Amino acid sequence: MSETIKRPKRKNPILKTRAPTLPPDRRSRIALGLVRGAALGNLELQCCAACGAVQYPPREACVRCLSAELEWTVMSGRGELVSETTLHHSQELFFRERMPWRLGLVRLAEGVSLVVHLDARCGPAPSPVIVEAVLDRAGQAALVAKPDGGNTALADEPKLRNFTSDPRFRKVLVTDAKSPVGQAVVRAVLEAGADLVWAGHCEPWKNPPGWPAIAELPKVTLVPLDVTDTKSVNELAAELGFKVDIVINTAEHHRTFGIFGRAGVETARAEMETNCFGLLRLAQAFGPVMQARGADGETSAVAWVNLLSIYALSNFPQHATYSASMAAALSVAQALRAEMRVAGIRVVNIFPGPIDDEWNQLLLPPKLAPSAVARAIVGALKGSVEDVYPGDIAQDWLARFRDNPKALERELGR
Amino acid sequence: MKPHDPAPGMEILRGFTTALATGAIRIVDLTQTLGPDFPSIVMPPEIGQSRAFRMEEISRYDERGGAWYWNNLSFGEHTGTHFDAPIHWVSGRDLPNSSTDTIPVADFIAPAVVIDCSKESAADADFLLTPDFIKAWEAVHGKIPPRCWVLMRTDWSKKTDPAAYQNFDEVGQHTPGPDPDAVRFLLGERDVLGFGTETIGTDAGQAAHFLPPYPCHYYMHGAGRYGLQCLTNLDLLPPTGASLIAPPLKIQQGSGSPLRVLALVPSNPSGAPRP
Secondary structure: OOOOOOOOOOOOOOOOOOOOOOOOOOOOOOOOHHHHHHOOOOOEEEEEOOOOOEEOOOOOOOOOOOOOOEEEEEOOOEEEEEEEEEEOOOOOHHHHOOOOEEEEEEEEOOOOEEEEEEOOOOOOOOEEEEEEEEEOOOOOEEEEEEEOOOOOOHHHOOOHHHHOOOOOOOEEEEOOOOOHHHHHHHHHHHHOOOOEEEEEEOOOOOOOOOHHHHHHOOOEEEEEOOOOOHHHHHHHHHHHHHHOOEEEEOOOOOOOOOOOOOOOOHHHHHHHHHHOHHHHHHHHHHHHHHHOOOOOOOOOOOEEEEEOOHHHOOOOHHHHHHHHHHHHHHHHHHHHHHHHHOOOOEEEEEOOOOEOOHHHOOOOOOOEOHHHHHHHHHHHHHOOOOEEOOOHHHHHHHHHHHHOHHHHHHHHOO | OOOOOOOHHHHHHHHHHHHHHHOOEEEEEOEOOOOOOOOOOOOOOOOOOOOOOEEEEEEEEEOOEEEEEEEEEEOOOOOOOEEEOHHHOHHHOOOOOOOOOOOOHHHHEEEEEEEEOHHHHHHOOOOEEOHHHHHHHHHHHOOOOOOOEEEEEOOHHHOOOHHHHHOEEOOEEOOOEEOHHHHHHHHHOOOOOEEEEOOOOOOOOOHHHOOOOOHHHHHHHHOOOEEEEOEOOHHHOOOOOEEEEOOOOOOOOOOEEEOOOEEEEEOOOOOOOOO
């Protein structure tokens, strides 16, 4: 962990808490093509199918041959810093609050020039750089250039840190810390430098393997939280909602039934109750107070992570009702993302394939270890993405979903 | 019948209400508060689950409904202090009048005896009530009359920590209850109306391993008799002489229901509450 970011002082309570500002976020429909890749951490630019030219900024037609056959294509990111400048003045509130701000012009290996946010660790031009597509606090795609080699973690650069949701020095609520994934997430965010973790747990009479050790960890405080119980969610939010910087919603209810496998709706309802309505309850209880703290100093409220499932994209009929509840949860998460965006708070959705737990016992590997899910979550917070598909299965499903959702539907239904 | 010739019950009822008013008969509430924090029954996760008590506001003098406060509730039939009807168990499924809507209402008001097993349960969470224990109790307090509730006092309701109340370890729950012989004795030899406990079931925590499994459910409901569980304040009842008012909700084909259980207790001469 870098020492370049120092622990911020405690907040001066007599000063007004600043209101969140956002970088300019108007984009044309075409320009929004960038965000498709950036959401996943990919730098995608338009490539002309007719003449092969790569172009930036995005346009309706190829600047070389006027063809409209433009395909968003993943770039190498390798390039050379051609020139640089430092802004000392801006009409944009967001940048005014963060001056001075370094910008550069990069010539990509693919032959196109980009205006980028420039990492302070980049040498003077000309110098080799890596360009990445990131998400800014408004959730829009932005380009940053980092040095080619050495420590290039965004979260370790004081300005580019704005593009991340680094858990360092932050206070994190893990909504279900008892599950295998929940336990792994608690350990991972502590390792990533979180100040403390509130470990949510319900049904205190259940003591699954590993749980006593979590309770013993330094910086971990157990808090009662049952996302199916509005009273429980509201009480916890009233007690400590104003201190939570990152919510990681690991609460999930997973049963493995097709629609004919379990008569009635009670199992499906229990899945909806946790996976969909649980998120809704948490959002209503914790969302508004987090919004108010979107600019609360160096360790402001910054992110909200939802553990969803790759089954949210397309129903896996062997786990039909669980898939349905995750699709519903994804829809709520999208709405929450729109609500939280006004405060610069990022909503990150995690879409793992089958996790190696009891409910996926009968599925063949590969299955994701709970620790791999936790790593993906922390990686998303330290980086600058909002949709994460950890593991081979999730990547495969995503590719098939993007290529032909109908084909995926048929294949999953076999 | 002439209007000036009161029915014989009228005098009794008038005496009864007077006794309530004067405190000669006290009312003891044997009911736990129905809320989301009270422990709910735990089943293996892969089988069907009873919903825990949940309460969602409809409105509270706000934009959702101007001048009124009310809630929607959801919970399993066997939640909180609740009544078990005979139809709850497979052994009682074919009996007539075995669901909450058809049970004869006369059964909802009945005398109760209280067998104090609190010391034994404190010493051993797996304590089992046996016929010998019951006979020893009878030697002091007299024979259990027919059509009477038998309440097993364990003071388990005093465990306010939900984990201690449920008392799980890796082989399951450890809570006191009747052994199979005791249930057979209470039905066959004493013709009881039902069995009531302070724990989450009428059976012991380990009763899944008894022969038959869950003997209190199996035999009681097979005989058309009833269960009460998650009772509290049993320590405020005399060993004999109390009567219970315990009518479940009239749920169509209901297997049970949360309910308010009231005990009518003759006051001791001093009028002071019992210890």
